[in-house]
Amino acid sequence: MALTASIMPDVAVVSAVLNIQRLDYMTAATDGRAFGVTSGAPLWILKATIRDGDADETDTWFAFLDSLRGLQRPFLAHDLTRPYPRAYPDGFAGMMRAGGGAFEGAATTWSVNADRDQLTLSGQPAALQLNNRDAVMLRWVTGGEPRRSLHRVVAPAVASASGVITVAVEPPVPTLVPGSAVADLAKPQAVFRQVIAESGMGELDALHSAGGTLSAVQDLRA
Amino acid sequence: MKTFSAEALAAIASGDVMTSGAVQLGREPNQIRLWGGHGVLAFSGVAYLGIGKRGLVNASGGSLGGSEQGAELTLSNVDPDVVGQVNLKALRGQPAVLWRLIFNGTGAHLLHAEIFLRGRIDRAPKEETPGGEAIIRVGIEGPARGLGRRSERMRTDADQRMIDPTANGFAAVAYAGEKAINWGGKPPQRSGTAFGGISPGQSAGFNSNTLAARNL
Numbered sequence: 493m494a495l496t497a498s499i500m501p502d503v504a505v506v507s508a509v510l511n512i513q514r515l516d517y518m519t520a521a522t523d524g525r526a527f528g529v530t531s532g533a534p535l536w537i538l539k540a541t542i543r544d545g546d547a548d549e550t551d552t553w554f555a556f557l558d559s560l561r562g563l564q565r566p567f568l569a570h571d572l573t574r575p576y577p578r579a580y581p582d583g584f585a586g587m588m589r590a591g592g593g594a595f596e597g598a599a600t601t602w603s604v605n606a607d608r609d610q611l612t613l614s615g616q617p618a619a620l621q622l623n624n625r626d627a628v629m630l631r632w633v634t635g636g637e638p639r640r641s642l643h644r645v646v647a648p649a650v651a652s653a654s655g656v657i658t659v660a661v662e663p664p665v666p667t668l669v670p671g672s673a674v675a676d677l678a679k680p681q682a683v684f685r686q687v688i689a690e691s692g693m694g695e696l697d698a699l700h701s702a703g704g705t706l707s708a709v710q711d712l713r714a
Numbered sequence: 715m716k717t718f719s720a721e722a723l724a725a726i727a728s729g730d731v732m733t734s735g736a737v738q739l740g741r742e743p744n745q746i747r748l749w750g751g752h753g754v755l756a757f758s759g760v761a762y763l764g765i766g767k768r769g770l771v772n773a774s775g776g777s778l779g780g781s782e783q784g785a786e787l788t789l790s791n792v793d794p795d796v797v798g799q800v801n802l803k804a805l806r807g808q809p810a811v812l813w814r815l816i817f818n819g820t821g822a823h824l825l826h827a828e829i830f831l832r833g834r835i836d837r838a839p840k841e842e843t844p845g846g847e848a849i850i851r852v853g854i855e856g857p858a859r860g861l862g863r864r865s866e867r868m869r870t871d872a873d874q875r876m877i878d879p880t881a882n883g884f885a886a887v888a889y890a891g892e893k894a895i896n897w898g899g900k901p902p903q904r905s906g907t908a909f910g911g912i913s914p915g916q917s918a919g920f921n922s923n924t925l926a927a928r929n930l
Contacts, residue, residue: 530732533751533821535766608822664820668753668764712766714753 498559500569500684500706501552504545510571510642510682512663513537513709534663536642536682536710538569542693544703553704554693562688566711568638568681571627575679579621584678590618590655597678602630609664611643613657613675620651622659622677629680630665632673634714641669641712642682668714684708722816722826730819736762736827737787738811739835739852748789749815757815757827765789787812787852805838810854831856 513535518528542553560567576583576597587595600615611628622645630641643661651657690707718726725731736749738760749755749762756762787810810833816826836853867873874884886893 527729529726529729530819531750532732532734533766606822607818607820609820664822666752667755667822712752713764 498556498565498567499681500540500567501549501556502572503552504543504549505572506541506543506703508538508540508572510569510644511537511539512644533666533712535712536663536684538682538684538706538708538710540706542704542706544694544697544701547700550693550696550701557686557691557693557704557706560686563685566637566683566685567708568640569684569708570629570679570681571625574625574627577621577626577677578623584617587617589615590651590653591615597676599675599677602673602675604665607664608667609662610658610660611665611675613651613659613677614655616651616655616657618651618653618655620655620657621648622650622657623648626677627680628659628661629676629682630669630673631676631681632670638683639673639713640682641666641673642680642710666712668712670714683711685711717828718816719826721818721823725816725818725825732817732819732821734815734817735830736813736815737852738762738813739805740808749813751821755815755824757824787854789850789852805835805852808835809833810835810852812854 515531516528517531543549556567559565580587584595584597589595589600591600595615595617598615599613602614603612604610605612613628624645624647626645628643628645630643632639643663643665645659646662647660649657649659685708687707687709691705693704694702696702722731734750736747736755736757739746739748747760747762748765750765752764752766754761754763810831811829812831812833814826814828814830815824817824831854833854833856836855838850838852841849841851869884869887871882871884871887874881
């Protein structure tokens with residue numbers, strides 16, 4: 493087991509969701525204008541329910557959760573229902589960049605607007621479609637550790653003939669993302685740490701299998 | 715008096731706003747600078763390390779004429795490299811500067827940064843929950859309490875009786891703040907009498923009963 497972040501198993505997951513967690517303070521009264529502020533930056537939270545599958549699947553999950561050593565090790569996870577954009581459910585095999593060359597999901601360059609909520613990706617295939625809930629990750633490496641910043645598309649967009657696409661994303665791109673990061677559409681991940689109190693496997697039955705739950709919070713760092 | 719910048723006021727009014735806090739603990743060269751977001755933030759010429767703690771500063775507004783209220787910092791999720799710098803014993807009495815930061819809704823623009831409280835670190839208890847958070851709470855005492863006081867004397871009954879055990883001049887001080895005084899006289903003794911729940915005859919009966927009980 494490598495010391496660096498492991499990847500969440502994709503077997504026996506019966507349901508899972510990635511949500512943006514924000515901490516909002518709203519005025520207590522509901523009789524007037526709704527008013528409040530957001531406190532701090534948003535983070536991704538992951539909740540997954542693990543099926544009482546077969547013994548192999550259960551063993552995989554036990555090994556994964558054990559290997560996390562509680563909070564010590566982060567792990568990478570992507571939305572299992574949307575590893576690739578909705579229009580390309582099987583991946584980008586055979587697709588070519590508008591400027592030539594095979595396309596595997598990574599943009600040649602990316603930029604972000606001043607409000608940091610619109611990503612412009614270059615080097616995409618012409619007329620590439622991105623739909624709601626498709627995701628973009630910005631990935632880089634710090635000190636040998638993988639770093640990820642995950643962003644989900646909130647308005648559909650289509651790439652131009654020259655392979656440039658601008659999409660509105662949430663959450664906004666944190667200022668800590670280095671300019672050298674790579675924008676990638678393939679299996680967009682975030683780095684998580686499990687919430688120990690809410691994660692774990694259940695009791696094993698006669699078939700040597702068990703269900704379980706995984707709850708995790710994004711570990712966002714530069 | 716809050717003097718927010720025009721951009722910050724506009725952001726607050728529209729709801730497109732995000733708040734955070736920053737804190738500077740200690741003196742040079744052993745200063746710790748932290749802020750509630752992610753990554754490094756530089757303002758006023760110095761860099762602050764993000765600890766990803768959204769409710770960094772637990773401060774209250776306070777009221778005119780009320781007692782001075784300090785602030786409490788909750789430092790959790792602090793990077794191990796920062797925890798290495800935090801010697802809890804050495805923190806006591808160190809100066810602390812709390813900043814209030816106002817960003818636009820996406821966190822891209824820092825619209826306003828102001829010093830919210832200057833004070834000293836009073837206490838820094840550490841709380842650890844197995845399987846949960848490890849938190850360092852840092853209590854910050856503002857200048858109005860303790861720091862600027864001439865002596866240790868306080869306006870309390872206990873303090874007065876240390877001078878003179880028989881002096882009860884402050885006996886009612888703690889109670890005075892919550893004493894209800896009714897306009898124009900005594901409050902009604904029984905809500906039943908006040909709102910006509912009991913007839914005068916019943917009332918007389920009760921009274922004669924209690925009188926009889928008292929005479930037993």
